Amino acid sequence: MEQTARLRLPYIMPQQAQKHVTHNEALRLLDGLVQLSVVDRDRTLPPEDPQEGASHIVGGGAGGEWDGWTGSVACFIDGIWERLTPRAGWRAWVEAEGFLIIHDGTEWQRINGIPEEGAVIQNAALVGVGTGADVENPFAAKLNKVLWTARPIGEGGSGDLFYTMNKETSAKDVGLLLQSGYSTRALMGLFGSDDWRLAVSPDGTSFQDAIRTDRSSGRTVLPGNPKFAAHLNYDQYIAAGSWTRVAVNNTDYNDQAAFDAAENRFVAPASGLYAFGASVGWKQNGTNVPSGVKARLALNETAGLSAPLAMPDLSAAGAVGGEALLHLHAMAVLAEGDRVELQQFFPGLDGYAPAHVTRFWGHWVA
Incomplete structure (x- = not known):
């Protein structure tokens, strides 16, 4: 052997003349390689x-x-x-x-984490871009911008771009977590089922669903938006001559608990645009037939959210029982805490708001 196995440095051989030449040659090679x-x-x-x-x-x-x-x-x-x-x-x-x-x-x-163009990296245990990866986060990146772009057809691609995230079973989770100071404020994806969900959190611990979409039907609900449907379950007596709150006392639906069934009114949980509707009829008290029953949606007990609607002169029409019905609709911008209720007015003679037709409903629009 006249050279070392790895760096091919020349050996000084036995009885070699001018040993310094070989020695200096090895030093020159080391100076270039080390x-x-x-x-x-x-x-x-x-x-x-x-x-x-x-x-x-x-x-x-x-x-x-x-x-x-x-x-x-x-x-x-x-x-x-x-x-x-x-x-x-x-x-x-x-x-x-x-x-x-x-x-x-x-x-x-x-070898510093950025491969050559066309290089193949397979089964890497940890990849860190701009930061260190670890067992919990085997791929980690600290960046200000990220670009994903489709490979054009002219470069051998399809021109499409898909980002696939897969979970093992329906009961598992797959999604995106959006954090502030490493505390989750929003998450979206498939969590515990295959229905799509978007939820938000004020503290990273408690979460409120903002959107849920059923995987089978495509139907979407907005659980965070207040909405309600309520009805009157008894014939309420209405005295003559004054606007009276209709005691809508039962809820069929009351998301966000914005309708107060005990007080028979809706209370806005946040400022925004709301839509309301109601149906209300009349029922005579004995032989009393009011001349023109009215109804309205009222804001904060006194202001009319909707212009009052009036039934025709019931006595002149010869109406009996509870045959006439009013339908009210209104949209309004409310402040947080504003109250909306259904009111009825019986001129001249008293009567009843009948249970079987009296309804009140509403929802947040924007």
Whole structure:
């Protein structure tokens, strides 16, 4: 053996003359290889005025003194170019690009987390971009912007882009968590089922659903938006001559508990635009037939949210029982805490708001 196995450094042989020549040759090679740093890795011709000790990784299609040296390390030592043939495991710092590369036995590859174009990375345990990855987060990135773009047809792609996230079973979770200070404020995806869900949180612990979509029908509900439907379950006596709150006392639906059945009114949980509707009839008291029953939706007990609607002169029409019915609709911008109720007015003679037709409903619009 006249050379070392890995770096091919020359041995001083027994009874060799001028041993200093061999020794100095080994030092020259070590000086070029240890802590290897190259100026660049794409040059195909030697620079016109090379610096002593300068090294380059020779680019493809090299010529001149570097003809046939593609991929080799060219070191300018003692006024001549020395070719060093890389082996698997050699590392080099590329000064022009600011990163380390490693030779894999065939070619040079980047090793600082950014692969060469076209390079293949398989089954990596941890990947960190701009930050460190760990077991809990095997892929981690600290960035200000991220771009995902479809590969065009002209580059061999389809022009489409799909981002797929998959969970093992329906009962598992898959989704996006949106955080502030590493505390979750919103999440969206499939959580505990295959229905799509968007939920928000003030503290990262308690969550309120904002949107839920049924996977089978596509029907979407907005659980966070107040909405209600209520009815009167008895015939309420209405005295003559004054606006009286209709005691709508039972809820069929009362999301966000915005309808107060005990007080028979809706209370706005937040400022916004709301829509309301109601139906109310009349029922005579004995032989009393009011001349013109009225109804309205009232804001904060006294102001009319809707213009009063009046039935025709019931006595003149010869109406009996509870045959006439009024329908009211209104939209209004409410402040938080505003109250909306259904009111009825019997002129002249008293009567009843009948149970079987009296309804009140509403919902938040925007």
